[in-house]
Amino acid sequence: MTAIATDLLLEATGISKTYGGVHALRSASLSVRPGEVHALLGANGAGKSTLVKILTGAVHPDDGRIVVRGVQRTVHSPGEARRGGLVSVYQEPSIIPDLDVRANLRLTDTPVGPFRHWLSELGLPDLDLGVVARQLPLATLRIVDLARALAIEPDVLMLDEMTAALPANLTERVLEVIGRHQGGDRSVIFISHRMIEIGEVCDRATVLRDGETVGVVDVSEGSEDEIVEMMLGQSATAGPTVAAPAMTSRSGQVPRLAVRNVSFGRNLHEVSIDLYPGQVLGVVALEGQGQDELFAVLAGSERPDAGHLEVEGQPVSFHHPADAIRKGIVYVPGDRAEALLMQRSVRENIALPLTTRLRRWGLINMGEEQQSVDGAIQTLQIDTRAHGEVRRLSGGNQQKVTIARWVAGGVRTMLCFDPTRGIDIRTKGQIYALLRDLAASGAAILLYTSELKEIQLVCDSAVVIFGGRIVAEVDPATSDEGTLLRAAYNLRSDTSMPEVAARQATDAAKAAHRDGISGNGQDGSQ
Numbered sequence: 001m002t003a004i005a006t007d008l009l010l011e012a013t014g015i016s017k018t019y020g021g022v023h024a025l026r027s028a029s030l031s032v033r034p035g036e037v038h039a040l041l042g043a044n045g046a047g048k049s050t051l052v053k054i055l056t057g058a059v060h061p062d063d064g065r066i067v068v069r070g071v072q073r074t075v076h077s078p079g080e081a082r083r084g085g086l087v088s089v090y091q092e093p094s095i096i097p098d099l100d101v102r103a104n105l106r107l108t109d110t111p112v113g114p115f116r117h118w119l120s121e122l123g124l125p126d127l128d129l130g131v132v133a134r135q136l137p138l139a140t141l142r143i144v145d146l147a148r149a150l151a152i153e154p155d156v157l158m159l160d161e162m163t164a165a166l167p168a169n170l171t172e173r174v175l176e177v178i179g180r181h182q183g184g185d186r187s188v189i190f191i192s193h194r195m196i197e198i199g200e201v202c203d204r205a206t207v208l209r210d211g212e213t214v215g216v217v218d219v220s221e222g223s224e225d226e227i228v229e230m231m232l233g234q235s236a237t238a239g240p241t242v243a244a245p246a247m248t249s250r251s252g253q254v255p256r257l258a259v260r261n262v263s264f265g266r267n268l269h270e271v272s273i274d275l276y277p278g279q280v281l282g283v284v285a286l287e288g289q290g291q292d293e294l295f296a297v298l299a300g301s302e303r304p305d306a307g308h309l310e311v312e313g314q315p316v317s318f319h320h321p322a323d324a325i326r327k328g329i330v331y332v333p334g335d336r337a338e339a340l341l342m343q344r345s346v347r348e349n350i351a352l353p354l355t356t357r358l359r360r361w362g363l364i365n366m367g368e369e370q371q372s373v374d375g376a377i378q379t380l381q382i383d384t385r386a387h388g389e390v391r392r393l394s395g396g397n398q399q400k401v402t403i404a405r406w407v408a409g410g411v412r413t414m415l416c417f418d419p420t421r422g423i424d425i426r427t428k429g430q431i432y433a434l435l436r437d438l439a440a441s442g443a444a445i446l447l448y449t450s451e452l453k454e455i456q457l458v459c460d461s462a463v464v465i466f467g468g469r470i471v472a473e474v475d476p477a478t479s480d481e482g483t484l485l486r487a488a489y490n491l492r493s494d495t496s497m498p499e500v501a502a503r504q505a506t507d508a509a510k511a512a513h514r515d516g517i518s519g520n521g522q523d524g525s526q
Helices: 048-055 076-085 099-108 114-120 137-152 168-179 195-201 221-231 291-298 322-324 346-354 366-380 395-409 427-439 452-458 479-487 499-518
Strands: 010-019 020-031 037-043 065-069 071-073 088-090 156-160 187-191 203-211 211-220 257-264 268-275 280-283 307-311 313-317 329-332 411-417 444-448 461-466 469-475
Touching: 010 048, 020 037, 020 048, 020 187, 020 203, 037 048, 037 195, 048 065, 048 088, 048 156, 048 187, 048 195, 076 088, 088 137, 088 452, 099 114, 099 137, 114 137, 114 168, 137 156, 137 168, 137 307, 156 203, 187 195, 195 221, 203 221, 211 221, 221 479, 257 291, 268 307, 268 444, 268 469, 280 427, 280 452, 280 479, 291 329, 291 411, 313 411, 322 329, 329 346, 329 395, 395 427, 427 444, 427 452, 444 452, 452 479, 461 479
Parallel strands: 020 211, 037 187, 037 203, 088 156, 156 187, 280 444, 280 461, 329 411, 411 444
Antiparallel strands: 010 020, 010 065, 065 071, 203 211, 257 268, 257 307, 307 313, 461 469
16 A cells, blocks of 8 residues: 555545446546535536445446545455445445345444444434344435444445435434534545535535546535536537427327326325327436336336326326336336347347237238338348347447337337437437437337436427426427526526426425424334
């Protein structure tokens, strides 16, 4: 280990990480002083989570240097990072679900006494350590994860969207505990999409954009504008363009898919959406705001806790994704591995949904199948031999195959969840154009994307989800990327937050606070 003269608690410089051809981090840097709560900010895909995982040994960097208390360190594993004073609480709890809480503590050599102390400080004094982890609500698991991290007294505690799945009363406890680190010898790195939390507990903020550190700001009243500008940079001008129509009135038209006051789990609350034939409806949301749950319900993977769905004016109930497909609703995930048979050929993957439609007396009409598959391959310009294995294709061509299987069958309603994630600009442009062409032919498309500029390029209208609720509706044709980002952070803007949306956001916040105060469960809810 090399000693380096510094007054910083943590200094990371030149951190780079590439996955295939995608640069997750490009010589990023982060400096944290003793006794500060330091925000790590950036739009979706900026590289925040990757940087945290590198600091805690979960991911190995391609290049860069990490210095803790003046000593240069090479971190090979989370266990080694933990022993060196670097601990993270990730977005998903690092808990073995089939073990009880006490066994999970033993796995990380966590002392029980300090752990119980922090459980009490965080609002869960009576938690049974003998309960199996999978029986606990997500909010409770997150508090367990945090208490376990605090119990070993790390030099730097990293919290990645710690409060995203918590009710109001537990969130307040967490922010109080974080605030105690200010002015001491230890520090906190805090990732959150809630600007009000950043302003409440953070001293400084480092902003990432496209994997690079673009600046460090002192957090104060009014610093949100500077932070948003740093997040955006000039990225809004890059990339392919597609002419998307402006929002139009659909008064009297029956929605292809109607979502009526749907709630699911802790992250989705009373969402209502109308999706019409010929429309590309965008979903603007930062990570963990309920969009995952919304798409899971619409695709039939989950059943809503409240509310209902309608297809062409008729109530429907989905018990399985196959039920949604039978109603003409198909799903394109961002992770191609979820949808494709990687060891099978392109043709087999595209033809898979066609087997029931093209069968007669138990036999598949091979001529019709080949015609449909060939047409889809040509439409999407899939650059491969049709008999090649899907796993040998580029990420962009794999995603084209995912879409092609539904194009071959004649798509009516398509749910696209971040479909261009991790693919090249040229292929993105082809997918943008395809979505517009499908809409022009009468398909209804719901599109969530982590890249805000895609909302402007492809969508003719968009809704904004924050905290699991729709807080605004925006017109992509008249909204720049800054407007969309402000709306995603639930910041007031004359164009992105009309009066009615602001009122809805206020009502939602009051309801969440009410729920937290009145909760009587271990996780603060009923």
